[in-house]
Amino acid sequence: NAGVTxxxxxxxxxxxxxxxxxxxxxxxxxxxxxxxxxxxxxxxLIHYSVGAGITDQGEVPNGYNVSRSTxxxxxxxxxxAAPSQTSVYFCASSYRGGSGAxxxxxxxxxxxxxx
Amino acid sequence: xxxxxxxxxxxxxxxxxxxxxxxxxxxTGYPSLFWYVQYPGEGLQLLxxxxxxxxxxxxxxxxxxxxxxxxxxxxxKGSVQVSDSAVYFCALNFGNEKLTFGTGTRLTIIx
Numbered sequence: 001n002a003g004v005t006x007x008x009x010x011x012x013x014x015x016x017x018x019x020x021x022x023x024x025x026x027x028x029x030x031x032x033x034x035x036x037x038x039x040x041x042x043x044x045l046i047h048y049s050v051g052a053g054i055t056d057q058g059e060v061p062n063g064y065n066v067s068r069s070t071x072x073x074x075x076x077x078x079x080x081a082a083p084s085q086t087s088v089y090f091c092a093s094s095y096r097g098g099s100g101a102x103x104x105x106x107x108x109x110x111x112x113x114x115x
Numbered sequence: 116x117x118x119x120x121x122x123x124x125x126x127x128x129x130x131x132x133x134x135x136x137x138x139x140x141x142x143t144g145y146p147s148l149f150w151y152v153q154y155p156g157e158g159l160q161l162l163x164x165x166x167x168x169x170x171x172x173x174x175x176x177x178x179x180x181x182x183x184x185x186x187x188x189x190x191x192k193g194s195v196q197v198s199d200s201a202v203y204f205c206a207l208n209f210g211n212e213k214l215t216f217g218t219g220t221r222l223t224i225i226x
Contacts, residue, residue: 004158031212042119042204042216043159050212058213090158094212102147102208106158 002026006091006107013081013114021076021110023091031094031102032074036060036087037109043090049074081114088112117142121205121217128195129225136190136220138179138205146207148172148181148188149214153202162190162203197224 007022025032033048035058045058049068063085065077074093078085088111092104122137140148147166151159163172168183177192188205205217 033212035216040218042218043214044216045213048212092159102210102212102214103149103161103164104151104159104214106160108156108158 004091004093004105004107006089006110008110009108010111011113013078013112015081015083015114017081019078019081021078021089021091021112023074023076023107024072025074025091025093025105026072027093027095027105028071029093029095029105030071032068033058033092033094033104034064034066034074034076035090035092037090038087046076046089078112081112083114086112086114117146117207117215119205119207119215119217121203121220123218123220125221125223127223127225130197131194132224134190134192134195134199134222136203136205136222138188138190138217140186140188140205140207142186142207142209142215144209145183146209148179149206149208150177150179150188150190151204151206151216153204153219155201159204195222195224197226200224 004025034046035043047066049055091107094104118141149164150162152162163174165172165181171180202219206214208214
């Protein structure tokens with residue numbers, strides 16, 4: 001199984017440019033989510049989805065857009081990149097395991113630099 | 116809101132030393148608790164979990180016990196190896212799609 005696949009692994013943007021980070025999972029997981037990882041701040045939830053056609057905002061949604069047209073795919077769009085969006089982005093999918101715990105499977109990450 | 120507090124790193128130990136990484140949480144109710152590990156250049160992966168009070172999660176020689184009375188989930192390993200060098204994240208979840216993470220603790224093991 002490929003698990004969770006993110007592309008690209010690295011990207012450099014100029015301020016104001018737009019781009020899409022791709023995420024695909026092949027585990028038929030209901031839940032998918034995007035996190036950003038910044039030094040000293042751990043991981044913060046950007047957007048999440050509980051199924052195809054359903055998305056919602058997380059802790060830090062501003063400047064990002066998502067859609068979930070299929071179970072497998074959950075792209076993250078940066079509408080107008082800003083230097084504050086320089087970060088490492090992780091996509092994750094999850095299922096509700098035994099005893100109700102939600103276990104995440106992460107992609108390898110996408111490192112984005114905005115100049 | 117819910118939060119997770121981890122001991123600040125970085126932590127540097129010699130091979131075969133005993134490891135403890137402290138984690139405490141604040142939450143309304145009784146969440147599931149997790150430790151995730153991130154090896155260099157990789158995404159996070161689940162190390163262990165516990166879903167109710169007094170549960171002990173264990174994997175790869177690591178252990179953590181869910182302590183409701185102290186709201187803690189400290190990670191321990193009796194004898195660390197160089198291959199354990201990584202960043203460790205404590206996290207909590209109430210069975211929905213949102214996990215709350217601590218800030219992470221970088222561990223370096225010296226041969």
